[in-house]
Amino acid sequence: MFTGKTLYAQSVITTATIQLNINNQPIEQVFSLIEKQTGYRFAYNTDLPELKKRVSYTSGPISLTALLKILLQGTDITYNIIGNQIVLQNNNAADKIVVNGYVKDAGTGELLIGAGVYLPEQKTGTVSNNYGFYALTVPRNANLEMQVSYVGYRTEDRKLNATRNTAMNIGLMARQDSVLSHVVVTDDKSSENLRLNQLGLVDISTDMLTNAPSVSGTGDVISSVEMQPGVHAGMEGTPGFFVRGGNAGQNLIQLDEATLYNPSHLFELVSIFNGAVIKRASLLKGGFPASYGDHVSSVLDIAMNDGSNEHFGGVVQAGSIVSGLTLYGPLKKKKASFLVSARRSMLDYLLQAFDVKSNYYSNYAFYDVNAKVNWQFSERDRILLSYYKGQDRNTFQDQPDDTTSITYGNKFGNEVFAFRWNHLFSKRLFANTSVMYNNYYQLLSALQDDYFAQLYSGIRDINAKVDFYYYPSQAHRIKGGINFLRQQLFPATFSNKIPPSGNINNIKPDEIPEHLTARVAAYLSDEIRFNNRLNLYLGVRAPVFYSDSIRYTDIEPRVSLRYLISPATSIKLSYTQMHQYIHLVQSYNSSFPAEIWIGSNSMVKPQSAQQYSLGLFNNFSNNSFQASVEVYYKTMENQLLFKGGTTPAVDVNLDDNLIFGKGRSYGAEFFLKKRKGRLTGWLGYSLAYAYQQFDSLNLGREFPFAYDRRHSFYLTGAYTFNKHWRAAANFFAASGRAFTIQTLTTNPPGSTGGNPLYDDDNGSGGGGVPTQTLEVNNYRLAPYDRLDLSLSYKLVKETRTGSREAEWTLSVYNVYAQNNVFFAYRAIDPSTHQAVVKQVSFIPVIPTLSFRYKF
Numbered sequence: 001m002f003t004g005k006t007l008y009a010q011s012v013i014t015t016a017t018i019q020l021n022i023n024n025q026p027i028e029q030v031f032s033l034i035e036k037q038t039g040y041r042f043a044y045n046t047d048l049p050e051l052k053k054r055v056s057y058t059s060g061p062i063s064l065t066a067l068l069k070i071l072l073q074g075t076d077i078t079y080n081i082i083g084n085q086i087v088l089q090n091n092n093a094a095d096k097i098v099v100n101g102y103v104k105d106a107g108t109g110e111l112l113i114g115a116g117v118y119l120p121e122q123k124t125g126t127v128s129n130n131y132g133f134y135a136l137t138v139p140r141n142a143n144l145e146m147q148v149s150y151v152g153y154r155t156e157d158r159k160l161n162a163t164r165n166t167a168m169n170i171g172l173m174a175r176q177d178s179v180l181s182h183v184v185v186t187d188d189k190s191s192e193n194l195r196l197n198q199l200g201l202v203d204i205s206t207d208m209l210t211n212a213p214s215v216s217g218t219g220d221v222i223s224s225v226e227m228q229p230g231v232h233a234g235m236e237g238t239p240g241f242f243v244r245g246g247n248a249g250q251n252l253i254q255l256d257e258a259t260l261y262n263p264s265h266l267f268e269l270v271s272i273f274n275g276a277v278i279k280r281a282s283l284l285k286g287g288f289p290a291s292y293g294d295h296v297s298s299v300l301d302i303a304m305n306d307g308s309n310e311h312f313g314g315v316v317q318a319g320s321i322v323s324g325l326t327l328y329g330p331l332k333k334k335k336a337s338f339l340v341s342a343r344r345s346m347l348d349y350l351l352q353a354f355d356v357k358s359n360y361y362s363n364y365a366f367y368d369v370n371a372k373v374n375w376q377f378s379e380r381d382r383i384l385l386s387y388y389k390g391q392d393r394n395t396f397q398d399q400p401d402d403t404t405s406i407t408y409g410n411k412f413g414n415e416v417f418a419f420r421w422n423h424l425f426s427k428r429l430f431a432n433t434s435v436m437y438n439n440y441y442q443l444l445s446a447l448q449d450d451y452f453a454q455l456y457s458g459i460r461d462i463n464a465k466v467d468f469y470y471y472p473s474q475a476h477r478i479k480g481g482i483n484f485l486r487q488q489l490f491p492a493t494f495s496n497k498i499p500p501s502g503n504i505n506n507i508k509p510d511e512i513p514e515h516l517t518a519r520v521a522a523y524l525s526d527e528i529r530f531n532n533r534l535n536l537y538l539g540v541r542a543p544v545f546y547s548d549s550i551r552y553t554d555i556e557p558r559v560s561l562r563y564l565i566s567p568a569t570s571i572k573l574s575y576t577q578m579h580q581y582i583h584l585v586q587s588y589n590s591s592f593p594a595e596i597w598i599g600s601n602s603m604v605k606p607q608s609a610q611q612y613s614l615g616l617f618n619n620f621s622n623n624s625f626q627a628s629v630e631v632y633y634k635t636m637e638n639q640l641l642f643k644g645g646t647t648p649a650v651d652v653n654l655d656d657n658l659i660f661g662k663g664r665s666y667g668a669e670f671f672l673k674k675r676k677g678r679l680t681g682w683l684g685y686s687l688a689y690a691y692q693q694f695d696s697l698n699l700g701r702e703f704p705f706a707y708d709r710r711h712s713f714y715l716t717g718a719y720t721f722n723k724h725w726r727a728a729a730n731f732f733a734a735s736g737r738a739f740t741i742q743t744l745t746t747n748p749p750g751s752t753g754g755n756p757l758y759d760d761d762n763g764s765g766g767g768g769v770p771t772q773t774l775e776v777n778n779y780r781l782a783p784y785d786r787l788d789l790s791l792s793y794k795l796v797k798e799t800r801t802g803s804r805e806a807e808w809t810l811s812v813y814n815v816y817a818q819n820n821v822f823f824a825y826r827a828i829d830p831s832t833h834q835a836v837v838k839q840v841s842f843i844p845v846i847p848t849l850s851f852r853y854k855f
Contacts, residue, residue: 017061024054030071038064044088051077051088096473098165098427100135103128103148106171108308109334111374113280114203115150115172116192119160123532124474127192130257130303131382131422133430135471138162148172151205165427167379191619193626194570197527197535197562199613200286200630202228209278211680211718211728213790213811215269217319217850221281222263222271225300227714227730229669229684230285230630232707232737233268240264242707243285244634245665245690246297249584249597250607253300256372256386258416258436261459261597263300265366265392266321266345269813269846272390272414276315276326277341277370279303286613286632287574290523290539290558291467291479296578296609296636304386306374307337311802319850321347336375343368366392382422389415412442430469437462441490441509444595450498456507457597458490459582480524487582489515489599491654517547517599519581525558533564537574545581550602554579572615580607585640585658596654598640603655605638624676629668636663639692661694663705674717681717688712703776704738711735726792733785738777787815805854810847817844 018037022030028051031042044051055071068079068086080087103115111132118125119136121144128134138144144160153172202225209219212227225241226233232242240248240263253260255273264271273281284292284299292299305328312329324343331338344367368390376382391413418436425431438461445454465483472478490512498504525539539558544551560574581600600606615630639661667688674680690705697703711734718728790811797804814820819841828834 017063018067019059019061020067021058023056025056027051027053027055027071030055030057034064034067040064040084040086042086042088096137097140097162098135098137098471099146099160099162099168100133100165100427100471101167101169102132103134103150103170103172104132105153106173108306108310109337110279110306110308112150112153112172113303114282115148115170117170118147118149119144120147121145122474124529125195126471126477127196129430129469130301131430131432133422133424133469135428135430135469137471137474140164167427191567191623193628194564194568194617194619195562197537197560197572198284198287199560199572199574199615200230200284200632202283202285204281204283206275206278206280209275209281211726212716213728213730213788213813215266215811215813215846215848216271216275216322217809217811217848218317218322218852219275220271221273221275221278221300221302222268223730224281225283227684227716227732228283228285229671229686229712229714230632230667230688231283231298232688232709232712232734240268243298244611244632244667245663245688245705245708246609246634246636247584247707249582249595250295250297250580250609251300252292252295252298253302255302255388255416256304256384256418257420257434258386258388258418259438259461259463260388260414260416261438261440262412262414262442265368265390266347266364267394270322270345270366272368272388273302274324274326274341274343274368274370276317276324277304277339277372279305286576286611286630286634287560287572288558288576288578289479289537290525290541290556291481293483293521293523293541293543293556293578294485294519294580294582296580296607304370304372305339306384307339307372309334309337309374309376313802313855315341315855316853317343317850319346319848320350321345321846321848322850331373331375335377336373338374339370339372341370364392364394366390380424384418384420384422386418386420387416389413407447409445410443413440415439428471432467432469433465434467435462435464442595443507443509445506447498451496452498452504453495454493454507455596456490456492456509456512457595458488458509458512459597460488462486475529477527478525480522482522483520485519485521487517487519487599489517489582489597491515491596491598493596493654493657515547515599515601517545517581519543519545535562537561543579543581545579545600545606547581547599547601550600552579552581552600552606554606554608568620569616569618572613572617574611574613576611578609578611580609583607583640585642585654598654598658601655604640604658605660607636607638609634609636624674626671626673626675628671630671631666631668633666634664636665639663639694641694641697643696659694659696661692661697663690663692665690665705678721679717679719681715684712684714686712686714698776703778706738706777708738708777709735724793724795726794728790728792730788731786734783736781736783739779739781740776781821784820786813786818786820788813789815802855805852807852807854809850809852811850813846813848814844819844 018034020033035041077088103112104110105112112128113130113132115128116125117128117134117136126134126136138160141161141163146158146160147155148170149155150172153174156170156172204221204224208224209221212219212224214220214223222241225231230244241251242248243251253263260272281302288299307328309330314328315326317324322343323346324341326341328337328339330336345365348363348365371387373385393411396408416436416438418434421433423431440459442457446452463485465481467481468479470478490509492507492512494507521541521543523539523541525537528536530536537560541556544553556577556579558576560572562570562572564570583598583604585596585598598604611632611634613630613632615628617628619626640658643657643659665688667686670685671682673682688709690708691702692705693702713733715731718726720726790809792807792809794805794807821841
């Protein structure tokens with residue numbers, strides 16, 4: 001009959017009864033009928049919108065009190081009895097309406113994620129969700145100003161004076177009015193770092209990507225991630241990144257909600273995420289919302305552009321390392337859009353042309369393809385289809401004339417597909433239903449002397465989930481959902497002597513029996529706004545994991561608190577608990593970079609982590625600068641490593657080759673960001689400690705994690721000279737990572753069957769169990785430092801159909817040719833029979849020239 005909230009005043013009507021039979025009549029006429037039967041008179045404001053409705057009702061004799069409750073149910077109207085007057089009035093305290101809609105790019109229709117929607121008079125607001133949707137509860141008839149902002153766009157001001165629930169889609173215009181538009185940020189999201197109840201969050205905007213020097217020439221997500229305090233890269237040129245003492249396999253990496261398992265091309269010099277198709281990227285290092293799970297260290301969430309439902313366009317990229325083409329446009333004007341993009345590496349072609357015979361990358365090649373369709377088929381429904389496929393292949397040989405050198409081969413790839421359906425049930429309830437498929441594989445091989453080793457990891461995921469966003473009032477933002485994951489794992493290892501025939505029995509992926517697991521998880525969270533200063537987030541996630549008749553049921557609480565000390569300063573704290581049911585197992589023996597994915601079972605228990613975080617955030621100089629310091633403490637259980645040792649045949653049951661332990665890490669992260677002016681960028685520093693403990697290693701004593709780096713310094717900046725020229729720089733310096741080196745005499749190859757690829761360090765020749773005399777990670781590689789520079793020249797031409805941009809970029813990776821370690825392996829000195837570590841440095845300097853044309 002009515003919508004809204006019903007409140008009733010106390011009444012003394014006890015004896016009056018009434019009988020009605022009405023059909024679709026104005027409620028004011030119903031009041032007249034009541035007046036005739038009871039003698040009471042109604043007094044009310046005829047402008048009340050609830051009293052313009054028509055009602056139908058049939059009753060036998062009923063008390064007037066009961067009838068009024070029925071008639072006014074679902075409205076904001078109350079009544080009082082004054083003599084024989086029934087006074088109706090609107091309860092102003094409960095007179096609220098909902099304003100909701102989508103925030104979009106006004107030129108393309110692209111949905112904008114994380115746009116700020118703020119009410120200055122109310123000192124409150126919200127951000128658009130992962131699908132551009134927002135909802136605000138505001139007073140009815142209030143004269144309010146609403147500010148909508150997004151980095152790189154003009155802030156939109158709207159006046160609110162609505163009398164009913166209102167759908168308001170907001171189109172933002174990209175900035176074109178300033179010669180510094182791509183680096184000068186005005187007040188867009190200027191205080192969001194203070195207001196958001198989120199610790200450990202790094203928002204990687206498209207400006208941050210395009211301004212940073214990169215080997216690809218167009219900005220790189222992973223490189224930008226690794227320039228954040230608390231994040232470390234692996235060995236020079238190895239894939240993956242490490243967050244707050246966790247390993248590379250503990251990072252959840254998503255592209256349009258589909259999981260990816262290796263985020264890099266070209267030994268991590270180029271990420272698999274094509275900058276031309278990225279809408280938004282964000283990294284979470286702690287304070288994880290309840291909607292995330294299955295990984296215990298971090299979340300890297302990346303969204304692809306939707307394309308344009310207004311006009312056709314594209315980006316052409318030609319570079320010495322990477323070249324590609326991106327096209328987008330409408331499938332149906334204002335309703336449906338498409339995007340397709342493809343890239344390929346150029347380095348193998350260039351090396352062939354220059355007849356380079358001995359080079360680390362003589363045959364390295366990669367490619368990737370992205371595609372997306374976005375279709376809004378009703379005001380309440382939208383479908384998004386996303387696709388990605390990429391592959392790397394490489395053979396590496398260091399010092400071909402050295403018999404102890406290692407030949408290393410690597411081939412890996414991801415293929416993902418995501419289907420998502422957005423549905424708006426009501427003004428306050430939004431839902432997304434997703435189905436994702438992923439197929440990942442990696443094949444590693446190594447030859448050294450008369451020995452070889454192979455590792456294969458395959459993962460296939462089918463993931464289905466439903467997420468609900470509910471906005472009951474401005475004081476509550478509720479989110480909940482359920483998720484199902486079916487996962488197939490294909491792990492195998494093979495290590496032995498090369499047979500006299502020289503024919504190696506390679507691993508055949510089709511012959512590896514699968515390990516099938518399933519996981520169901522439900523979650524619920526509420527972000528509670530007590531007042532303008534205090535905000536509390538409460539959440540819980542409940543995953544249930546099944547494997548080989550084993551079931552693990554866990555409860556994961558998530559709590560975070562934000563308190564605004566002043567308009568320019570806030571303090572935040574959080575506690576999270578996470579579980580992970582898949583393990584990326586890495587060998588402590590670095591002679592061969594052994595990594596393989598293994599699922600939990602009765603012997604291999606799920607990983608778990610607890611993290612406590614505390615942060616202080618401050619903005620100053622009119623929000624030109626953002627500063628923060630965060631401290632954290634994290635513990636991890638059920639960590640795994642390989643024992644080492646040879647394996648005589650393909651081993652699909654690796655449990656007996658594992659050792660089990662735990663880890664802990666703690667540290668402090670300092671961050672300062674400059675947002676305005678010709679010079680923008682940030683400076684960061686992290687002081688970090690990371691340890692592991694395994695009963696079978698190091699006499700059971702705690703030892704530094706392999707990627708424990710005590711000090712890390714980060715500096716990145718961009719300077720715009722004028723509307724054409726821009727320069728940018730990245731500088732990174734860090735302590736050397738921990739490494740195990742054996743000082744005891746080791747049997748030379750062939751004397752007792754010792755395998756320099758996979759042997760224990762005491763030369764026992766096949767036992768494979770580390771001895772108690774070996775001190776783990778007792779050595780550190782040299783400190784790491786690198787400077788990257790870029791210089792860009794850009795031309796923009798406006799036409800009747802839109803703008804055209806042409807940009808040349810010269811980038812130089814490792815400008816001063818620092819010999820940072822690319823790869824390290826053990827060998828045996830033939831004269832001393834001692835184990836020695838040979839370190840291979842990466843190509844000292846990598847200059848790249850790229851051209852980008854956007855139309």
